[in-house]
């Protein structure tokens with residue numbers, strides 16, 4: 162709401178797929194606080210304008226009047242915080258809160274979060290004279306939406322939620338440009354709207370731009386990025402490269418879309434939008450009428466027998482709704498563009514434990530591979546619609562998961578052959594050693610220099626190598642198997658929301674960059690088994706093979722530590738350690754016997 166942009170042209174929608182009265186209550190409280198916060202931001206031009214992030218950054222007042230405003234706004238904020246947190250601890254809102262806003266009564270017919278009517282409330286209607294901030298300036302419109310859910314109708318996860326928002330907002334504000342951000346993100350730059358509009362309104366290229374994408378960045382990345390979650394090279398190097406082929410892929414968050422393009426419009430040279438004349442749609446209905454009219458747009462049955470989820474809006478049936486939606490937009494002739502200013506514009510939360518990270522990566526890997534193996538395969542579907550380079554870019558991400566097979570071979574087979582002293586690579590004295598050495602040295606020099614140039618640390622690079630190894634050997638393998646099973650018609654898939662909340666203990670370990678293994682899972686067991694296998698094989702000496710094995714042992718160090726030395730709760734679960742010790746021994750002995758035979 163506090164963007165540096167005329168408030169009467171701005172509307173904010175919150176989609177609550179959890180349908181929680183607590184979320185509604187928190188938003189109501191925030192809407193009251195905004196009446197004080199917006200004038201404060203305007204007056205002192207503060208940054209960032211997410212109050213939580215602002216107060217956490219320990220702002221320094223400019224002068225005495227600022228100091229007193231700061232103190233009083235901080236007090237208001239903290240009071241609001243307590244008012245929100247107390248009911249959350251209790252698990253429900255207080256009895257006396259209920260009658261204070263008519264919105265709460267919308268939960269009267271609510272039975273569960275999987276079974277309820279549409280809940281739509283315009284908390285602030287920018288057109289209403291009473292909805293002004295404390296200085297009498299207009300406020301952006303603020304809307305709470307929890308779309309209808311019924312057990313007998315599939316809700317299509319995030320894509321379904323976004324499509325409901327697109328329709329509801331078309332009734333209430335019908336803005337030409339739509340920004341969407343995930344629930345765990347905050348705005349870190351009050352200028353982003355203007356930045357995005359610069360791209361859309363560019364006289365030369367603006368009219369063909371369908372979306373402006375920011376790289377995904379996180380507020381909770383530690384110095385050496387333990388799980389390699391920031392994807393530095395991908396966001397800062399590859400995506401800029403994609404700009405040369407038609408633009409970055411849509412990554413689901415931190416992205417401004419042209420409403421028309423998102424709703425299925427094909428680009429053509431003569432669809433030149435006259436921005437000024439177009440935004441004249443005057444909405445006359447009263448707030449209550451608008452709520453009633455918009456409500457039916459978020460019902461379960463609205464999309465039946467329509468093109469929503471197919472040709473209009475975000476696409477259904479894909480685990481990564483974003484990549485496929487972006488690709489079809491590109492295939493309709495539009496371009497996209499990456500904006501990556503020095504000050505990050507949107508900051509989110511990345512997973513803080515290894516199992517959470519691996520699960521998220523499994524979903525991405527599976528979703529992207531699903532795209533390549535579907536009828537939307539960039540090579541067929543994109544043929545003659547987007548450039549060959551662009552097709553290959555989509556395949557590059559789409560085939561991430563397929564990488565698991567080669568990685569698995571490299572981490573298990575050469576080490577096992579060490580046991581029997583069978584060389585798989587050329588001896589150091591052989592001239593054939595040179596091409597291997599050349600590739601290994603140049604690849605790792607290149608990737609580490611690239612990482613350092615993206616403001617990373619050397620330890621961060623090393624951690625990222627480990628993260629790639631782990632996700633290829635576990636997440637991607639499971640993703641690959643899931644897709645194969647799905648192709649054979651043996652399983653189904655769902656969008657598993659990435660958990661990010663963590664208890665204090667876990668957060669502290671995350672801050673000090675100690676890997677969190679937590680509970681046992683097949684993915685972790687697999688990683689532990691492979692790591693032990695390497696440790697067991699690391700006995701004989703043999704040229705390149707031993708080097709590979711040594712590197713694997715070295716990179717797996719945190720894992721051994723978690724198995725044999727750590728005492729805290731984030732260490733490797735005992736059952737995983739036992740299982741993987743047994744598996745690794747069985748693997749080694751079995752392999753020895755096999756070769757003997």
Ligand SMILES: O=c1ccn([C@@H]2O[C@H](COP(=O)(O)OP(=O)(O)O[C@H]3O[C@H](CO)[C@@H](O)[C@H](O)[C@H]3O)[C@@H](O)[C@H]2O)c(=O)[nH]1
Nearest residue numbers: 178318319322343344345412413414481482483521658659
């Ligand atoms: O039934 C659902 C499930 C998810 N979401 C929302 O989807 C967003 C993304 O989910 P999250 O669990 O945060 O996924 P991440 O792995 O962190 O997200 C990345 O990957 C997703 C799948 O590609 C993209 O949708 C996201 O934008 C992108 O940030 C969240 O805001 C959720 O609130 C819904 O609204 N309804």
Ligand SMILES: [Mn+2]
Nearest residue numbers: 343345509659
């Ligand atoms: Mn997210």
